Amino acid sequence: MTQSTRLPEPLRAFGGNLTALVTGASSGIGLATARLLVEADIDVWIGARNLERAGQVARELGDRARAVRIDVTDSAAIAAAAETVGALDILVNNAGINPGGEDIQTTTLDQMRRSYETNVFGLVAVTQAFLPALARSAHPRIVNISSGTGSLGWNGGPNPQFDWQRVRGGGIAYRSAKTAVNAITLMTAQALGERFKVNALAPGLRRTNLIPGMTAGGDPTEAAAGVLRLALLPDHGPTGGFWSWDGTSVPW
Template identity: 35%
Template sequence: MQIKDAVVFITGANRGLGLAYARAALAAGAKKVYAAARDPKSVTLDGVVPVALDVTQTAQVEAAARACGDVTLVINNAGISRGSSLLSDDSLDAARAEFDTNFFGLWAVSRAFAPVLAKNGGGAIVNVLSALSWITFPSVATYSTSKSAAWSLSNGLRNELAGQGTQVVSVHVGYMDTDMASHVPGDKTSPDDVARQTLVAVEAGEPEVLADATARQVKQGFGATPPAYAAAG
């Protein structure tokens, strides 16, 4: 599909990568960009349509799909990280919160908008995942499990939506220069670059974006002995 004249719906669009996607879509000639956030007043980018949406609230997700019936591209960007290991005292609570947003929220939005996309010719769904979909470390272990589940979900959605002509694109990236990774030292990928690569992949019909060297290195490590995902972090 083409981004020019597309109608784009972006979750978590008030800052970070979501804001970068909104800017990139407008620059590429999208006809309309819905910028969804828990607090629509936090959406300040000119040229977008703010939408109130908490992806963990099914009623809000369904209401958004009804209100935004012209959408042709959904970008599931909303995500949280609680920074928990698997065996910490708060790990189950952290994981439940992360799964509610990163997995069940993504699923709910995709399911609600699938009929909208079908009605409008198929379109595409972009799911923002992570290099941590494939590897994990103690400081992000519960987050990694939620993103790994979202990767599997994305692959399943790709199979089930193929019949209606809906493309599903998984975006894998390491640390980006956003609030979520502000505590992490070292070089980080520009969210604007990730957004640009994603829209190029959508137009090219690609199923996956490896948006930085970290994601590419981890993917290549699948064939190593031991594979990258089995190495102790």
């Protein structure tokens, strides 16, 4: 389960016979990912807490898109979504929050709990609920949206992408949750074996609703292209890896 330094291009030949679910798909990276999956001739479930908004997005994306309500912090909603979706080949665990807070001195336990409830426990709950459907797929793929800010390797050493000295120790609620996502990704890949392809993606800083009022960052579609690459890995592709949006490996 070793990873090379660069991912292969997506295997678009799978398209047309696959169904995907993207959580948090009503905006940002999730929406951009859903759009690219539809363009690759994949049937996509638009997962969101607000069913009306999910339906609006589905209508905008066309006949291959359908809406499903899924709140990753609500076990009943997850179970209902799993029953609605049925067959599934690709699960993109994109839903996430940034509850605020800075370092260990100022972040509250409530901020920590809210971060882990959505970013970690929600991801696990959704994955567990959809594993039976994924196990029936000929090409099961799980993509967990992580963050480069959760990389212990980058946090503990030089990183050309971020000024870690400026943010050193900050964002502990969000960043540590993404570190946990990375660990869960690796252990899930180990448990499920090589037939499944389970990988984490560092999407880079993007213009999304994750940080209210944020205007900096790149186009979410660039990150979505990285998701597509992982969602359409060939059967001999890597599993249990942490990858940047550009296809290069990221240190744990």
